[in-house]
Amino acid sequence: MQFSKTEQQALRDVAEEMAEAARAVTLRYFRTDMAVDNKEADGFDPVTAADREAEQAMRAVLAKRRPDDAIFGEEFGKTAGTSGLTWVLDPIDGTRAFISGAPSWGVLIGLDAGQGPVLGIVDQPYIGERFIGGFGKADWARNDVRKEINVRACSGLENAILMTTFPEIGTRAERDAFMAVSDTCKLTRYGLDCYAYALLAMGQIDLVIEAGLNAYDVQGPIGVVQGAGGVVTNWQGKPAHNGGQIIAAGDARIHAQALKVLNQDHL
Amino acid sequence: MQFSKTEQQALRDVAEEMAEAARAVTLRYFRTDMAVDNKEADGFDPVTAADREAEQAMRAVLAKRRPDDAIFGEEFGKTAGTSGLTWVLDPIDGTRAFISGAPSWGVLIGLDAGQGPVLGIVDQPYIGERFIGGFGKADWARNDVRKEINVRACSGLENAILMTTFPEIGTRAERDAFMAVSDTCKLTRYGLDCYAYALLAMGQIDLVIEAGLNAYDVQGPIGVVQGAGGVVTNWQGKPAHNGGQIIAAGDARIHAQALKVLNQDHL
Numbered sequence: 001m002q003f004s005k006t007e008q009q010a011l012r013d014v015a016e017e018m019a020e021a022a023r024a025v026t027l028r029y030f031r032t033d034m035a036v037d038n039k040e041a042d043g044f045d046p047v048t049a050a051d052r053e054a055e056q057a058m059r060a061v062l063a064k065r066r067p068d069d070a071i072f073g074e075e076f077g078k079t080a081g082t083s084g085l086t087w088v089l090d091p092i093d094g095t096r097a098f099i100s101g102a103p104s105w106g107v108l109i110g111l112d113a114g115q116g117p118v119l120g121i122v123d124q125p126y127i128g129e130r131f132i133g134g135f136g137k138a139d140w141a142r143n144d145v146r147k148e149i150n151v152r153a154c155s156g157l158e159n160a161i162l163m164t165t166f167p168e169i170g171t172r173a174e175r176d177a178f179m180a181v182s183d184t185c186k187l188t189r190y191g192l193d194c195y196a197y198a199l200l201a202m203g204q205i206d207l208v209i210e211a212g213l214n215a216y217d218v219q220g221p222i223g224v225v226q227g228a229g230g231v232v233t234n235w236q237g238k239p240a241h242n243g244g245q246i247i248a249a250g251d252a253r254i255h256a257q258a259l260k261v262l263n264q265d266h267l
Numbered sequence: 268m269q270f271s272k273t274e275q276q277a278l279r280d281v282a283e284e285m286a287e288a289a290r291a292v293t294l295r296y297f298r299t300d301m302a303v304d305n306k307e308a309d310g311f312d313p314v315t316a317a318d319r320e321a322e323q324a325m326r327a328v329l330a331k332r333r334p335d336d337a338i339f340g341e342e343f344g345k346t347a348g349t350s351g352l353t354w355v356l357d358p359i360d361g362t363r364a365f366i367s368g369a370p371s372w373g374v375l376i377g378l379d380a381g382q383g384p385v386l387g388i389v390d391q392p393y394i395g396e397r398f399i400g401g402f403g404k405a406d407w408a409r410n411d412v413r414k415e416i417n418v419r420a421c422s423g424l425e426n427a428i429l430m431t432t433f434p435e436i437g438t439r440a441e442r443d444a445f446m447a448v449s450d451t452c453k454l455t456r457y458g459l460d461c462y463a464y465a466l467l468a469m470g471q472i473d474l475v476i477e478a479g480l481n482a483y484d485v486q487g488p489i490g491v492v493q494g495a496g497g498v499v500t501n502w503q504g505k506p507a508h509n510g511g512q513i514i515a516a517g518d519a520r521i522h523a524q525a526l527k528v529l530n531q532d533h534l
Contacts, residue, residue: 031469031471096454096456097456099428099454100428100430100454100456100471100472101466101469101471101472102456102459102466102471103370103394126394127370127393127394161366161367163367166457167434167457187363187366187367189363189364189367189369189458190433190434190457190458191456191457191458191459192458195369199367199368199369202298202368204298204367204368204369205367205368
């Protein structure tokens with residue numbers, strides 16, 4: 001699917017309007033006492049009122065501005081459309097961080113044109129930072145400041161800073177594969193949820209490796225990282241926009257090196 | 268040592284002036300390219316120009332405002348004093364977060380009156396949040412907003428949110444003891460450095476457990492947490508202001524429960 005410059009800007013504007021709407025809702029709930037539901041019977045997957053209201057706020061923007069587009073949201077599922085475009089929404093990525101008061105959660109918005117996101121947003125309302133990438137470029141914005149961001153070069157894993165959210169990663173095999181990469185990196189940091197992809201897009205870190213993700217966890221980040229010049233695939237080097245195992249790299253060279261390590265025998 | 272209300276306020280003002288000075292320096296360096304030295308030959312303990320300049324900026328405030336107090340800073344060591352008070356400074360706690368662009372690092376200031384901090388600050392310059400605690404109270408401040416903060420009640424570990432910075436904690440035995448507590452908690456989160464103590468002081472989380480710390484890593488956080496009504500000791504329930512193994516809790520009940528688990532046989 002091709003987009004004119006005018007169409008690209010219109011889509012960016014809608015995405016930012018959605019992020020703004022979700023920001024207002026989430027900030028009203030962040031660090032306040034609130035009812036925390038339990039999605040899973042045996043597990044801990046909190047869903048808050050903020051989650052639901054923020055998705056509703058984004059859907060309201062789409063109903064008005066892009067009624068023909070499809071929607072896939074974490075909270076309210078799929079809504080069909082006719083344009084061939086799907087907005088993929090995670091109103092609060094990192095609900096565990098959210099309920100802990102830690103500002104590493106984010107509002108994620110991806111615009112899937114059929115083969116993955118052409119546009120993505122990672123918004124961190126409390127810090128007040130927005131990362132928006134797509135159509136070959138990416139921006140960072142805070143208050144009235146806005147500037148272009150780009151990934152940084154990193155030629156070898158031994159110089160790379162790696163991030164992931166959960167030290168357990170996923171299955172035992174996934175953890176072993178991750179640790180094999182981690183062992184070759186300069187530094188590994190944990191716990192930043194979607195904010196890690198934003199740091200990658202701004203050239204502050206070099207790798208993000210995660211597993212067990214859903215489409216709505218990754219489409220926003222993929223849009224931002226690709227817009228900033230980075231590479232995102234699954235652990236087999238295939239498209240990652242449907243979720244699962246993800247590896248995002250600022251430099252294609254360490255993407256290739258890390259893929260190789262992930263797929264070695266880890267004995 | 269006793270302090271009048273006037274003396275308490277004067278000390279708070281000096282501490283905030285120091286935090287302000289360090290904030291200006293650290294923000295000038297955060298997320299810019301900078302020379303990163305290597306303190307340890309075989310390890311990764313980056314010291315940046317920001318670290319050194321920020322401590323110098325805080326020392327300059329003390330030279331002018333509190334010339335008789337002693338100083339113990341991470342970067343420039345000990346300076347003797349005659350007042351019986353020692354300012355314990357970590358210009359950038361969480362240098363690994365700092366060089367990764369993650370806003371979980373902080374400027375730490377503790378005022379030790381001989382038996383640990385009577386006043387402490389955790390300042391996060393990029394988010395723009397300051398946590399200051401001492402003399403029986405604690406405040407949070409951001410931009411022009413300032414409000415009192417307090418720890419929250421939590422009667423049992425099964426309802427507690429636990430944080431620590433590094434999943435490896437310290438030695439194998441320390442990690443096993445930590446994991447025994449983690450297994451009983453509702454949720455464990457990693458990676459937030461000193462910011463975890465600030466979240467505890469504001470009643471967002473319930474426990475922070477770490478090991479291998481230095482006096483300058485803990486005196487600021489202890490002042491904040493105690494000021495907000497929390498409890499901080501080492502893993503033996505003894506004073507923690509000289510560093511080592513630390514457990515900070517918002518509620519004395521889970522502090523006692525967690526100590527018990529830490530000191531079980533972990534087989």
